Amino acid sequence: MKFKMPLFLWVSSLLAGAVFLLLAFAGWPYILYFGQSEFEGLSLEEQKMLTSGFVMGLRVLGVAILLSGTLLFLFRKKLSRKVYAGIFAFLMMLCLLVASLTAKHFGT
Numbered sequence: 300m301k302f303k304m305p306l307f308l309w310v311s312s313l314l315a316g317a318v319f320l321l322l323a324f325a326g327w328p329y330i331l332y333f334g335q336s337e338f339e340g341l342s343l344e345e346q347k348m349l350t351s352g353f354v355m356g357l358r359v360l361g362v363a364i365l366l367s368g369t370l371l372f373l374f375r376k377k378l379s380r381k382v383y384a385g386i387f388a389f390l391m392m393l394c395l396l397v398a399s400l401t402a403k404h405f406g407t
Contacts, residue, residue: 305375308387312368319361323354348405356402363394 341349367390375383 304380305372305383308383309368309372312364312387312391316361316363316365316368319357319364323357323361352402352405355405356398359401360394360398363397364391367391367394 368387371383371387371390378386
């Protein structure tokens with residue numbers, strides 16, 4: 300069986316996006332971050348605000364990875380492997396940037 304890079308990257312981006320969305324919707328950030336040392340001295344309202352920003356960032360990251368991986372997979376026939384890998388890496392960095400900006404916006 301021949302290794303197919305576009306299919307591998309698409310499936311891995313689907314899995315990564317699904318994991319981030321499951322973590323965001325399952326309440327993982329609340330369990331992980333409440334009562335931790337970085338929240339000492341903050342009121343409960345501030346803790347909830349910071350954690351909700353983190354959850355929103357995870358949701359945006361999951362959806363952005365799913366969309367960008369799927370769109371790039373649809374255009375796989377027109378690209379070489381190197382160009383495909385470069386665009387995929389750029390889109391993943393863009394997804395992380397958008398997610399961190401969303402988390403910062405909703406967390407402040």
